Amino acid sequence: xxxxxxxxxxxxxxxxxxxxxxxxxxxxxxxxxxxxxLGDYPGVKFRGxxxxxxxxxxxKSVLDIGCNGxxxxxxxxxxxxxxxxxxxxxxxxxxxARFAADITGQEIEFRQLSVYDVGALGERFDLVxxxxxxxxxxxxxxxxxxxxxxxxxxxxxxxxxxxxxPVIEPVPENAEFxxxxxFDAPSYPKLxxxxxxxxxxxxxxxxxxxxxxxxxxxxxxxxxxxxPEEEVFVCRRVEVEPKPxxxxxxxxxxxxx
Ligand SMILES: C[S@@+](CC[C@H](N)C(=O)[O-])C[C@H]1O[C@@H](n2cnc3c(N)ncnc32)[C@H](O)[C@@H]1O
Numbered sequence: 001x002x003x004x005x006x007x008x009x010x011x012x013x014x015x016x017x018x019x020x021x022x023x024x025x026x027x028x029x030x031x032x033x034x035x036x037x038l039g040d041y042p043g044v045k046f047r048g049x050x051x052x053x054x055x056x057x058x059x060k061s062v063l064d065i066g067c068n069g070x071x072x073x074x075x076x077x078x079x080x081x082x083x084x085x086x087x088x089x090x091x092x093x094x095x096x097a098r099f100a101a102d103i104t105g106q107e108i109e110f111r112q113l114s115v116y117d118v119g120a121l122g123e124r125f126d127l128v129x130x131x132x133x134x135x136x137x138x139x140x141x142x143x144x145x146x147x148x149x150x151x152x153x154x155x156x157x158x159x160x161x162x163x164x165x166p167v168i169e170p171v172p173e174n175a176e177f178x179x180x181x182x183f184d185a186p187s188y189p190k191l192x193x194x195x196x197x198x199x200x201x202x203x204x205x206x207x208x209x210x211x212x213x214x215x216x217x218x219x220x221x222x223x224x225x226x227x228p229e230e231e232v233f234v235c236r237r238v239e240v241e242p243k244p245x246x247x248x249x250x251x252x253x254x255x256x257x
Contacts, residue, residue: 010103017096022069026103032069033094042071042131045159045232050075052228053157054127057081063125063151065115066133069098070108076127077106085125087113115143124153131159131232134213135206140191144220145246152237156222159232164190164209168229171215189215219246 001254005013007028014020014032023033023040038044054060058080064073067086086108088094094110101108113120115133128151134140146154165186175182180190189212198204208216213233214224222235240246 005103013099017092017099020069020096021093022071022096022100024069024071024074024100024104025101032100044240045143045229046071046075049157049228049232049234050140052226052232055079055153057127057166060126061085061153062122062129063087063118063124063128064129065118065147066131066136066149067097067110067129068132070100070110071111072129072131073097073108074101074104074106076129077108081127084108086110087115087118087119089114116145116146119150121151123151124150126153126155127155128152129157131157132161134158134160135208136203138205140206141216141220144216144222148206148221148237148240150208152222154237155225156217156235156237157232158213158217158222158235160213161207162193162210162213162231163207168211168214168227171211188213191216 007030010026010028011030014026014030018032020032022042023031023036025031056079057076060081062073062076062081062082062085064076064084064086067073067088070086073084073086077083086097089112091112094112097110115137128147130147134143137143167187169187171189172182190209191212192207194204194207196202198207210230217224217235221238221240223238224233224235226234228234
């Protein structure tokens with residue numbers, strides 16, 4: 001428990017838990033990442049789409065996937081959510097999130113779990129936050145499929161690093177084999193694969209363009225309700241007609257006994 005810590009003790013503990021990716025106000029002029037390369041991040045991001053999320057989450061449950069230092073978990077709890085669960089596979093970030101929630105007086109559960117294991121929660125959430133994680137995954141569509149199949153009940157808030165065209169246009173449902181020109185259009189859904197490193201981060205595997213983010217979301221069963229800023233999509237989970245070629249893929253699926 002951190003209750004009763006002096007400002008100097010809070011500052012010292014925040015430094016011990018660093019470095020932080022989330023810049024958060026711990027009171028008394030103490031910020032967790034004041035020199036963040038993206039500025040006041042993710043506050044500056046959140047201000048661009050905060051209006052697109054329900055202002056009152058009273059009675060709602062929230063799952064924050066890849067919660068990092070807990071910024072979005074804390075913001076959703078401040079909106080009155082009855083239950084917020086933050087998951088991340090990195091224990092160092094979870095320690096930061098627990099500390100930040102404690103200092104800011106928000107009761108939030110944080111658990112070490114990979115997005116690929118959301119099925120183990122055995123629970124669906126009214127609001128799932130999936131921000132800043134997809135492009136770090138070797139298997140991004142699998143993650144979206146698993147969130148749809150196991151964790152999302154209603155709303156999904158998605159964000160990804162994006163590169164390429166920001167334009168989203170209708171995509172043909174089908175095309176002839178010799179119709180190739182559309183693939184050269186900058187606005188065609190494109191998922192750029194990064195074999196090496198990008199921005200000094202070897203876990204940046206993918207950089208979708210905006211149309212690709214939108215297409216992957218639709219394909220995984222998320223209807224897009226709002227696109228409040230270039231990288232952010234607010235979606236509603238919809239039932240998808242089961243087809244043998246969609247949904248999470250398991251190696252043994254369909255293999256005759
Ligand atoms: C760029 S940060 C985004 C943090 C926060 N969601 C945001 O938007 O500011 C990516 C986070 O995803 C976490 N992460 C990466 N792969 C993950 C996985 N397979 N399962 C759960 N968390 C993961 C990282 O540990 C990190 O905290």
